[in-house]
Amino acid sequence: MALLQDDPQHTTPAVGTPDLVTDAPSAEPAPSEETLARARELLAAHPVADGHNGLARAIRSAPWSDIELGESTLDTDIPRLRAGGVGAQFWSLHPGPSDTGCAVSGVLEHIDYVRAMVGAYPEALRLALSSGEVGDARCCGRIASLLGPAEAPAIGSSLGTLRALHALGVRALTLTGTDWAPPTGLTRFGQEVVREMNRVGMVVDLSGTTPETMRAALTVSRAPVVLTRSGAHALTPHPANVPDDVLSALRENGGLCMVPFDAARTGSSVRDVADHLDHVRSLAGPGCVGLSGTYDTGAARPGALRDAGSYPYLIAELLDRGWPEADLARLTWENLQQVLRDAEFTAKAAQERRGPSTARIEELDA
Template sequence: MADLQVELITTAEAGELDQPSIEPSTEPAQPVITVPEAAPASDPDPLPDPLPDPLRHARALLAAHPVADGYSGLSWALRELPWYDLELGETGVDTDVPRLRAGGVGAQFWSAHVPENLSGDRALGVTLEQLDLIKYIVDQHPEGLRLARTASEAVDARHCGRIATLMGPARAAAIGDSLAALRALRDLGLCSLTLSGTPWAGPDGLSPFGEEVVRELNRLGVLPDLSEASEATAYRVLILSRAPALFVRSGALALRDAPGNLSDGLLTALGEAKALCLVPLAAEQTGSSIREVADHLDHVRRLAGPECVGLSGMYDTPATHPEGLADVSRYPHLIAELIERGWPDEELAMLTWGNVQRALRGADFTARATRERQRRQAAAG
């Protein structure tokens, strides 16, 4: 790990559009308007300001409301590199601090997922390695990154000019059938757990133990991730969980028939439960162009509501990215596309930053309320 650190500008300034210089015209205006001789000459009306450029508009918006990226595979990708420095720039991956800043990214969830062929103690062991590696990477890049596990810590990191790094999601295979393992992972900073791929969250829904897991997630302040879960499991968690549930990597099934995409019925239920669908920038799920990704965002926004849609970059994963969205620096181009489609600034601010903050605050509030209720019950008993 290189010792050299570079201090980077934390937030790009969004300047006003330069006003055009207007030279007095020597030609008569067309058509010619005759003014009575007795009338005093008046100054011509100033020209209207030029229309805002969508990309300039997007960069200005992201300076105030940065992207909270719901899924990054960076920690696993860095396991393959013998040397890296994210603050100077790293061409071997899709993500580094300069490109995060250029893309207007203020927070990222770093996946602690492990290969699906691992289970039991091996899955837990490798998950612990991933969490330890994430902490190490952040510690080695203090000028650019800061660990966070709550909404307030993510805001604090942003105010300090750092990009908040949240750990998770992790695969629930890591906890097996042990709530103690779940509590240990939370103590290490885990923020989200993917429920699919376990015997207690299967095609028929949650088992009694699965329901206990969801309750414990609520008590601990860990967000349940329903990516690739069966519809039976998803509907049950939406009813059971008091904290917002996440669909970390889900597009619209009506637009593209791909694993993990959500039916219109589930998107509607997601909106009613105030859960959050994070649309992936992955060609397999949301198409090969920026316009197709924007189509999925439009569809989720229409069915679930603007407060229930967000973004998952899927960078540094095996996913193929749409053209024009090759790395984390390209978020302004996607936001510019949405601006051209007429998304208002307040809904763009929810898409990029506000909705993830709402989910994190909801998890924290639910955890504190649950613990307080249990404390009162214990005191009364």
């Protein structure tokens, strides 16, 4: 698979131009240069571990793309990831609206693409399958590349398929689109899926599920859960956003709500996104909030957060609101690392107690 192709009609923006990485749009007040410089210094020390990026899907419609030099047709490329201070990225394996066919084949194709992309740019990207490998990538100046989240239809009703996807590197699964995770919660087989995810060390992603399913998963899971792209329902009543009681429950679970840069879910400005972060932090605590750029997913962008180079504008806004550096470090890097470590610890303990589950949906949900 060719990741870079020449196209006579395609032009690549010059890397480092003001329009690419430095100027905030005039529609929203820009932070002071001093605050923006502080934000960039903070991100150099505490890079962003981002929860969701759709590049693997988006680039299929732009096969000529050059993500190494800069790509104006996409939200994401390596120069902007660097400018944005991104140190780790979950590359989404979700299918697009036009994708058809076997769900597991779609996930396998996404895995193949992400692995090929990482292999093509070894000076910038490094595949990471554990919290330790995420840290190693950062120490080597690479962007740690995590596989996931995938959507639950990719495993069908097979725990063996779940384990196979984990063996291929998938580290998060979104519990939507299946009979065993209906809007009313989790069936008995769905509960067993969560337990087996805990056992192998795959993170449970609850974004897009109903509050009933969120509550059911929090009851069953012994490892932290994540919401890879969800804001606060109390501020924006979008169906993918999280009610306050679930945010409060995240504190005990040690889970993570990763607030997206999505105008439909979190508002049309940087300040709106910051309001969601304030709300999540106040209810769940500073250890349970993270960032989700949701770039290259087709979502409308809030204000200055228009591409993967824009994270400093949000950090500048939070600095102006008085967020201490310790909380900002948790927000950008430490919280997701802690979730990964806790998931690995839970998996190790579970594997010492029992072997792979042999449960079948026809036995549990008959």
